[in-house]
Every structure is written in structure tokens, then in C-alpha cells.
Amino acid sequence: MTITFGRTDTSTLGRWWWTVDRWTIAALFLLVGVGALLTMAASPAVAERIGTQSFHFVRRQFMFLAPALAMMIAVSLLAPKQVRRLAVLGLIGSVVLLALVPLLGAEVKGAKRWLTVAGMSIQPSEFVKP
Structure with a gap:
């Protein structure tokens, strides 16, 4: 199933797709990806040093990632x-x-x-x- 938005699509999501700065969105997702990768690389050692599970900080990072991205997209839909x-x-x-x-x-x-x-x-x- 492919979702496509034509230039004549006047739905909220269609207007958003044609007006959002896609390079900024791409940079945002690249930063999120690099941050997640670095968190997975660095946090296990810190977590073990302070006596918690090795992926404690990784889980917390991903737990807050979904609501943060949803909020960013929701704000970008506003006037x-x-x-x-x-x-x-x-x-x-x-x-x-x-x-x-x-x-x-x-x-x-x-x-x-x-x-x-x-x-x-x-x-x-x-x-x-x-």
C-alpha cells in the first residue's frame, strides 16, 4: 500500500507534505538516528558502572523518543x-x-x-x- 499526496490534495496531511521542509525533517531523523546509535554505544558502560542494567539508558532514550517525534510532527501541523x-x-x-x-x-x-x-x-x- 503506497500513500501518495498530489498537489491538489487539500487534506491536512497533504498540505503538510507539500509545505514541510523535507531537508530539515531528514536532518532531524539523521540526528535522532546518530543519537540513538551513540546512546547504544556509550550508555552500557556507564549503566554497569553505576549498577543498573546495561541498556537502562538506551531504553529510557527510546521511551521518550516516540512521544517527542509525535510532538514535533504535531507542532509542524499547526499554523x-x-x-x-x-x-x-x-x-x-x-x-x-x-x-x-x-x-x-x-x-x-x-x-x-x-x-x-x-x-x-x-x-x-x-x-x-x-
């Missing part, structure tokens, strides 16, 4: 005005999380930089980096 609104909401959410760090942050190696959300620890400063 530019919707992307700007989403960016403003993301900025506001990031600033709120940064404000919560001194109050609710977990101390790791003497520094309060992490928040625990739904069983995961996140570092809110990562969301506000350029």
Missing part, C-alpha cells in the same frame, strides 16, 4: 499563529516551573535544580535555553 501561541504558553509554563524550583526543588549533589513531576525529575532550566 504559524498557533505555534506562536503555543510558544508563549511554553514560556509562561517554564517561568512558573523555574519559580517553583527554590520552593519545591529536590536537592541533588548539593544543588536545588530539579523538580519531581509524575515520578520523573526534570530540570526546568532546560526548557528556557535558546
Whole structure:
């Protein structure tokens, strides 16, 4: 079964296919592939050194990979005005999380930089980096 999109296809997916920058998508998937390869090469030694299963970090990387790619594609389907609104909401959410760090942050190696959300620890400063 082959999925093809003609230039006259006005569906959301058809319009996306003809307007998305395919070189950027190719570069994105190349980076994801290289990152996965490097994670598989480097993380078993680190995992064994700290006493976890050898592919612990590889599994975690792939666990977050599918939702991240789905989110990237979903955002690329939005109109530019919707992307700007989403960016403003993301900025506001990031600033709120940064404000919560001194109050609710977990101390790791003497520094309060992490928040625990739904069983995961996140570092809110990562969301506000350029």
C-alpha cells in the first residue's frame, strides 16, 4: 500500500507534505538516528558502572523518543499563529516551573535544580535555553 499526496490534495496531511521542509525533517531523523546509535554505544558502560542494567539508558532514550517525534510532527501541523501561541504558553509554563524550583526543588549533589513531576525529575532550566 503506497500513500501518495498530489498537489491538489487539500487534506491536512497533504498540505503538510507539500509545505514541510523535507531537508530539515531528514536532518532531524539523521540526528535522532546518530543519537540513538551513540546512546547504544556509550550508555552500557556507564549503566554497569553505576549498577543498573546495561541498556537502562538506551531504553529510557527510546521511551521518550516516540512521544517527542509525535510532538514535533504535531507542532509542524499547526499554523504559524498557533505555534506562536503555543510558544508563549511554553514560556509562561517554564517561568512558573523555574519559580517553583527554590520552593519545591529536590536537592541533588548539593544543588536545588530539579523538580519531581509524575515520578520523573526534570530540570526546568532546560526548557528556557535558546
